[in-house]
Amino acid sequence: MASPTDGSDRVAAVIPARDEQERIGDTVRAAHGLPGVDLVVVVDDGSVDDTAAAARQAGARVFRHARNRGKGAAMETGAEGVRGFEEYERRSGADVVSRHLLFLDADLGVTAGAATPLIEPVRAGAADMTIARFPQTRARLGGHGFVVRLARDGIRRATGWEAEQPLNGQRCLTRRAFEAARPLAPGFGVETGLTIDLLCRGFTVLEVDVAMDHRATGTDVRAQLHRARQFVDVARTLAVREVRGAGIRRGRGVLPERGAVHRVAGKQREKH
Ligand SMILES: Nc1nc2c(ncn2[C@@H]2O[C@H](COP(=O)(O)OP(=O)(O)O)[C@@H](O)[C@H]2O)c(=O)[nH]1
Numbered sequence: 001m002a003s004p005t006d007g008s009d010r011v012a013a014v015i016p017a018r019d020e021q022e023r024i025g026d027t028v029r030a031a032h033g034l035p036g037v038d039l040v041v042v043v044d045d046g047s048v049d050d051t052a053a054a055a056r057q058a059g060a061r062v063f064r065h066a067r068n069r070g071k072g073a074a075m076e077t078g079a080e081g082v083r084g085f086e087e088y089e090r091r092s093g094a095d096v097v098s099r100h101l102l103f104l105d106a107d108l109g110v111t112a113g114a115a116t117p118l119i120e121p122v123r124a125g126a127a128d129m130t131i132a133r134f135p136q137t138r139a140r141l142g143g144h145g146f147v148v149r150l151a152r153d154g155i156r157r158a159t160g161w162e163a164e165q166p167l168n169g170q171r172c173l174t175r176r177a178f179e180a181a182r183p184l185a186p187g188f189g190v191e192t193g194l195t196i197d198l199l200c201r202g203f204t205v206l207e208v209d210v211a212m213d214h215r216a217t218g219t220d221v222r223a224q225l226h227r228a229r230q231f232v233d234v235a236r237t238l239a240v241r242e243v244r245g246a247g248i249r250r251g252r253g254v255l256p257e258r259g260a261v262h263r264v265a266g267k268q269r270e271k272h
């Protein structure tokens, strides 16, 4: 479904971050060096450390949630920030085509500079969304294999597509694909929701190998809590979409309009 008219050559990097003062500076600087990236937006999602200041110092435009609202909400805020910036550019007389969006985690550090293979297929019109595949060794050490399996199996059931790293947050999207996937699934369900919703709407999704690395997740209490939150968010995202899918199979045969999606989703208590 990708076409060259989908976008410009330009890319905005959007980085959701919570308590990442140690790494955000390197991540932002590396993002600035990527091909086509002329705007780097950091969304500080209720951090209690100096993430916002460190990001600003590294040259990012920073938006801040006063309270933690979760990764999905932070990504929406970041995209809205890009849209607002482009509106400002247009009012200043510039001829601006909407930028593609490159989502990066804040804990990549200098390895964010290896994101080029994510960007190129989207700029070339070969994919509507790319998803990073990290070198396996470290990813496995993360120890959240059961959440990965939950997401992978759920995506396969919903779409027939087998994602190797379904929770990988490093993704590049055309703006049209991003808009089609809104509202994003909340919290850490956002990656699973994006993949299912775009595939179900006929967009092209591609996993690509990148030489990136992130903070290895530990086994301490904080890491366990993180995995538990991830699990709940992915499970809820899948449940909402399974109910939707059942609705579609029951009669309509095509994807319902947004309003109808919301009514079905509402029964599952998902708040968008
Ligand atoms: N917006 C937002 N981002 C978060 C939150 N928790 C973690 N992140 C960011 O999401 C990304 C992935 O988190 P991380 O802890 O590295 O999870 P992992 O990669 O799955 O082990 C990083 O950029 C974090 O800064 C949160 O509550 N809200």
Ligand SMILES: [Mg+2]
Pocket (backbone or CB within 6 Å): 105, 107, 214, 215
């Ligand atoms: Mg990480």
